[in-house]
Amino acid sequence: EVQLVQSGAEVKKPGESLKISCKGSGYKFTSYWIGWVRQMPGKGLEWIGNIYAADSDTRYSPSFQGQVTISADKSINTAYLEWSSLKASDTAIYYCARKYTGFDFWGQGTLVTVSS
Amino acid sequence: DIQMTQSPSSLSASVGDRVTITCRASQTINNYLHWYQQKSGEAPRLLIYTTSRLQSGIPSRFSGSGSGTDFTLTISSLQPEDFATYYCQQSYSNPTFGQGTRLEIK
Numbered sequence: 001e002v003q004l005v006q007s008g009a010e011v012k013k014p015g016e017s018l019k020i021s022c023k024g025s026g027y028k029f030t031s032y033w034i035g036w037v038r039q040m041p042g043k044g045l046e047w048i049g050n051i052y053a054a055d056s057d058t059r060y061s062p063s064f065q066g067q068v069t070i071s072a073d074k075s076i077n078t079a080y081l082e083w084s085s086l087k088a089s090d091t092a093i094y095y096c097a098r099k100y101t102g103f104d105f106w107g108q109g110t111l112v113t114v115s116s
Numbered sequence: 117d118i119q120m121t122q123s124p125s126s127l128s129a130s131v132g133d134r135v136t137i138t139c140r141a142s143q144t145i146n147n148y149l150h151w152y153q154q155k156s157g158e159a160p161r162l163l164i165y166t167t168s169r170l171q172s173g174i175p176s177r178f179s180g181s182g183s184g185t186d187f188t189l190t191i192s193s194l195q196p197e198d199f200a201t202y203y204c205q206q207s208y209s210n211p212t213f214g215q216g217t218r219l220e221i222k
Contacts, residue, residue, distance in 0.1 A: 102150030106159040
């Protein structure tokens with residue numbers, strides 16, 4: 001069974017750093033791209049970027065380029081989304097998803113709350 | 117980026133109704149169009165991929181069609197569990213999503 005399990009909810013202050021994770025199982029992790037998607041409170045879905053774990057080839061949405069870093073550790077089938085300096089506007093649910101043609105399997109989401 | 121525009125933004129319908137949601141791309145995307153359902157508090161779920169292919173486990177009352185820039189998602193007979201928000205997404209270039217269509221009970 002394909003599963004993507006994300007790390008738990010986070011509460012951070014503005015300016016703090018954060019790295020959230022997404023662990024894949026039930027399939028060959030290095031054969032698929034993993035995407036990250038943001039959903040701000042009460043809003044729609046926004047693509048952040050994708051990573052191909054086999055070689056860490058990474059693509060970013062222009063809207064998120066330079067704002068976040070996507071990485072992966074293929075030895076433990078895990079992808080990451082990282083911020084060096086959080087802002088209140090980063091408050092959202094972040095989903096990882098496996099990319100086949102569409103995004104066919106999704107993690108449960110990680111709620112990130114940034115508040116002073 | 118390719119812009120995706122869904123219509124309507126919200127829709128009220130009754131159980132048993134036939135419902136159609138439209139998605140228009142700002143340029144041709146061939147058939148690289150996918151549909152998702154998201155229920156409150158849950159992750160999105162892939163319903164239809166590459167315009168018309170039903171994802172495994174999705175009921176056959178869901179169908180998709182279209183080409184070029186114009187696409188539709190149809191639910192042939194609404195069931196109580198279908199009331200949710202629906203998103204289209206293109207993968208012809210960097211992925212972009214439509215703004216969503218909220219399907220509510222009339």
